[in-house]
Amino acid sequence: HLESMYSYFSVELKKIGVTKYLLWQEYITENPGGFKYSRFCELLGEFSKVKGATLSFTHQPGELIEVDFAGDKLSYIERSTGQIISCPVLVMILPFSGLSYVEALIDSTVPQIIKALNNGLASFEGASKSIISDNMKQWVKKGNRYEPEFNETLVQWANYNNINLLATRPYHPKDKASVENMVKITYRRVYAKIRNETFYSLKSLNKRILEKLEEHHVLNFQKKTFSRKELFESEEKQTLQALPLTPYVSKNYTQAKVQKNYHVVLGEDWHYYSVPYRYIGKQVRIIYCTDYVEIYFGNERIATHSRNYSKNNFTTELSHRPNNHQAFLESQTWNANDYLKVASKYGPSTELYFKKVLDSKPNVDHTYQICLGILRLAKSHPKRIERACERALKGVRFNYSILKNILDNNMDKIEESEVEFKKIPEHENLRGASTYK
Structure with missing residues (x-):
């Protein structure tokens, strides 16, 4: 009677909160004369061992x-924001030789998977006859034990290929x-060895x-004399199919x-890309x-950018901006030497005036807006x-307003009259210092 219930017990034990x-308790309630708990567990364990027998392929x-996909992710730090970017890791393996390919991805979407698959085939320098994965949603659109429906792009x-x-x-x-075991090997021979390293881009990661995967590939198998x-x-490379001249690229269209x-x-991605302002x-x-x-x-390509996956950020080409925007943004990056260099083109007095302005405040950054106005x-x-x-x-004061006032009132055009100092003529009514002794 207990043996007839083994299959039921196996299914129930997979449910949340269900214990032996x-x-x-349910079994003994229905069968008061049944086995005690310890014997019940022993027999159930023996059945699990028999059912868990494995077949070698x-x-x-x-x-x-x-x-x-590896269960754990790797990460790198985005320099511009300091944000830690977590990356899913795809693992591929040729089961016969054990040669593998591992890549960290921006995300686990189908386009990124296809890109990694292309890179994997390129590393193997050929394609196998078949490729298998589990029933992850990116791979299988509709599950079926005998005839699953695959994602159209993957098809x-x-x-x-x-x-x-x-x-x-x-x-x-x-x-x-094989790939389940390769994931474990990846944890030990890749993850563990780079755990104390810091990366600032997906490319460097x-x-x-x-590099670590190559070290793994050249190690000999345990108890064998070859890697x-x-x-x-020696045995698998020549059996792989030749790859197409160019890798498959999945293109998407939108307006x-x-x-x-x-x-x-x-x-x-919710990322912004620039086009010419016109x-x-x-x-x-x-x-x-x-x-x-x-x-x-229309039919004219007006802009091309490398794809950026950071949300709510901008990718901008300088030439796409209006001239006044370009000039303004360029000025925002200037320092004191840049302003002095431009001022020197107008003359020594202009350069000296800029120096006076730059020295007029304790923090030189606070004078840049004044210099921009003078320019x-x-x-x-x-x-x-x-x-x-x-x-x-x-x-004695050096700022934008003084110069603007001089130019607005044409004071720079006024010739200053020279004061002529003449000797006071002698006269009988003039008394000298001797008079007041």
Whole structure:
């Protein structure tokens, strides 16, 4: 009777909160003369061992690639914000040789998975006949033990590379046991060895991952005299299918209206990309893949950017800005030497006046706005600014208002009359110092 209930117990134990003791209580209530709790657990354990018997597979070279995401993520620090970016990690393995590929991704979306799969095939220098993953939502659109429905984009990728897509049975991770084991190896030989290192870009993180993975590949198998790389080179590499001349690229299309700040937003990432300002208010078409974003007006490509996945941020090309915006932003990056360099072109008095302004406040940064105003006066009055500064230098205060007042009232054009000092003539009514002794 108890043996007939083993299958029921196995299913129930997978449910949240269900324990062996609870099942025994239910069992003994229905069967008062049944086994005691200790014997019940012993028999249930023996059944689990029998049911848990494993089947060993012999993999053929070039037949299969197994794919899975590692349960734990890696991360890097975004320099501009100091934000820690967590990255899912995709693991691929050729079960016959054990050669593998590991890559940290921006996210676990289908375009990023396809990009990593392309990189994996490139590292193997060929494609297997089939590729298998579990029933993750990016891989399987509709699960079925015998005929699962795969993601359309992945189907296109598989057809492009002449690979057969496969999926494991639901809740059967041992259907891809090699990659499950490779995830554990990745934790030990990649994660553990770089745990004390700091990375500031996804590129540097992946470069380090591949370095550690290469060290793993050249190590000999336990109790064997050859490594995974040697086995791959000698027996599996030649069995792989040749890759297409160019890797598969999944392109997406959308439309957007150019905003007043001459940017369009890519809604998938909520990131803003610039276009030439003359297209403000126009409807444009955006074509993008995992690496690039292209923007078209009609049939003309008006902008190209590297794709950026940071939300609510801007990617801007300087030439897309209006001239006055360019000049303003350029001035925001200037320091004291930049202002003096420009001032010297107008003359020595102008340069000296700028020095006086820069020295007029304890914090030199507070004078940059004043210098910017004086430069605008200089551009408006290029032939008069030197003379105006020369006159202003005779005072004790040095600022924008004084120079503007001189120029507005044409004081720089007034010739100062020289005072002629003459000797006082002698006269009988003039008394000298001797009179007051």
